[in-house]
Amino acid sequence: NVEAIQREKPWVTVGTIGHVDHGKTTLTSAITKVLEAEGLAQYQTYDRIDSTIEEKRRGITINAASVNYQSKLRNYAHVDCPGHADYIKNMISGTVQMDGTILVVAATDSVMPQTKEHVILAKQIGVEDLVVYINKTDTVDDDEITQLVELEVRELLDIHGFDSDKIPFVAGSALYALNDKDPVKGRDSIINLVEMLDKHVRLPTRIVDKPFFFNVEKAITVKGRGTVAVGSLERGIIEKGNEAEILGKSGKIRTVISQIQMFYKEVPKAMSGDSIGALLRGVSKDKVRRGSIIAKPGSIKLVKKADVKLYVLSKEEGGRHTPFMKGYKPVVFSRMSAVSAIVTELKGGKEMVMPGEDVELTFEFVIPLAIEEGKRFTVRDSRKTIATGVATKIYS
Ligand code: GDP
Ligand code: MG
Numbered sequence: 028n029v030e031a032i033q034r035e036k037p038w039v040t041v042g043t044i045g046h047v048d049h050g051k052t053t054l055t056s057a058i059t060k061v062l063e064a065e066g067l068a069q070y071q072t073y074d075r076i077d078s079t080i081e082e083k084r085r086g087i088t089i090n091a092a093s094v095n096y097q098s099k100l101r102n103y104a105h106v107d108c109p110g111h112a113d114y115i116k117n118m119i120s121g122t123v124q125m126d127g128t129i130l131v132v133a134a135t136d137s138v139m140p141q142t143k144e145h146v147i148l149a150k151q152i153g154v155e156d157l158v159v160y161i162n163k164t165d166t167v168d169d170d171e172i173t174q175l176v177e178l179e180v181r182e183l184l185d186i187h188g189f190d191s192d193k194i195p196f197v198a199g200s201a202l203y204a205l206n207d208k209d210p211v212k213g214r215d216s217i218i219n220l221v222e223m224l225d226k227h228v229r230l231p232t233r234i235v236d237k238p239f240f241f242n243v244e245k246a247i248t249v250k251g252r253g254t255v256a257v258g259s260l261e262r263g264i265i266e267k268g269n270e271a272e273i274l275g276k277s278g279k280i281r282t283v284i285s286q287i288q289m290f291y292k293e294v295p296k297a298m299s300g301d302s303i304g305a306l307l308r309g310v311s312k313d314k315v316r317r318g319s320i321i322a323k324p325g326s327i328k329l330v331k332k333a334d335v336k337l338y339v340l341s342k343e344e345g346g347r348h349t350p351f352m353k354g355y356k357p358v359v360f361s362r363m364s365a366v367s368a369i370v371t372e373l374k375g376g377k378e379m380v381m382p383g384e385d386v387e388l389t390f391e392f393v394i395p396l397a398i399e400e401g402k403r404f405t406v407r408d409s410r411k412t413i414a415t416g417v418a419t420k421i422y423s
Contacts, residue, residue: 127228
């Protein structure tokens with residue numbers, strides 16, 4: 028009974044990445060076909076996957092298909108995008124967050140421009156767990172070619188900060204798996220691939236395992252007690268007596284959480300997702316306000332400058348109608364706060380950035396901003412979202 032087992036298995040999100048026509052959609056379909064025979068999936072045809080669902084969020088349209096299957100150990104949600112632009116947008120905006128990814132490389136073509144671009148992006152957004160599937164081995168009759176392709180992919184991975192020795196490679200033919208031909212290159216390669224996903228893609232770290240922080244929605248003074256910061260705990264577990272740091276416009280202030288309230292009742296601790304009021308020992312109300320952050324000391328940095336990767340919305344997506352240049356000054360909204368930022372450098376010798384493009388640039392924040400590498404944000408100007416981005420490097 029598939030239903031019964033399903034609930035006990037953890038969910039992991041993966042996706043296929045790689046150059047156009049290297050076989051991402053064929054492989055996605057083949058996985059469901061092979062696993063259906065094991066009672067672990069429902070076969071999804073190529074056409075069904077490719078006639079994708081439209082997803083609308085933050086004004087960006089991303090075409091992506093989400094397919095589910097199971098291994099013996101896990102439930103997988105698997106994302107396959109139809110076009111290169113969809114991958115770029117999805118990876119930058121994090122609309123679908125991948126815990127790990129399958130890099131598909133056709134043995135006939137080896138490393139191509141989009142292979143490279145997706146590998147770089149995977150690294151920048153913090154998707155570390157990769158499995159490589161060398162596809163279309165049915166068209167090469169020489170094993171040496173497959174080995175050569177593997178070498179080229181390993182070199183690409185190493186150049187871009189992955190440790191290729193730790194990355195498993197599976198060679199096969201998605202088409203053979205789909206058409207029940209040559210079980211070794213076909214079916215077996217898929218079974219092997221799924222086993223590698225189980226072994227090499229780590230389970231997502233639960234948000235409660237990370238250092239706590241929350242955004243202050245409001246601060247109130249309780250007579251005779253002190254200042255209470257109200258907000259919803261974004262991550263971690265907070266306990267009465269914990270040391271904490273207030274990060275805001277006036278810098279960092281140390282304090283102690285002397286009491287935690289939920290629904291007007293005192294509780295010993297609260298966890299990610301809870302709405303809380305935290306009584307801050309020895310803090311006057313002018314030191315904490317809406318937009319301040321309360322965090323485990325040292326866990327969050329205030330940053331003056333960051334390198335980022337942006338996807339700039341096209342006019343049709345509700346974005347700008349005109350390009351922008353160095354010196355442009357929009358507002359950056361991270362999950363934590365909002366500040367004005369100046370584009371101080373456009374990477375790759377770019378002079379201007381057109382709507383609909385993706386770009387790497389440097390932002391300098393007018394007020395230091397709490398942002399971390401791999402974290403997403405949106406960029407706004409004149410009350411509309413004009414871009415979505417991910418921080419790739421922070422400077423403190
Ligand atoms: P995507 O753009 O990466 O999603 O690539 P597709 O899955 O759409 O495949 C592109 C083309 O390659 C299609 O014509 C597929 O039938 C073909 N193809 C996919 N996998 C294989 C394979 O293992 N062997 C061969 N010979 N062709 C394949
Ligand atoms: Mg495809």
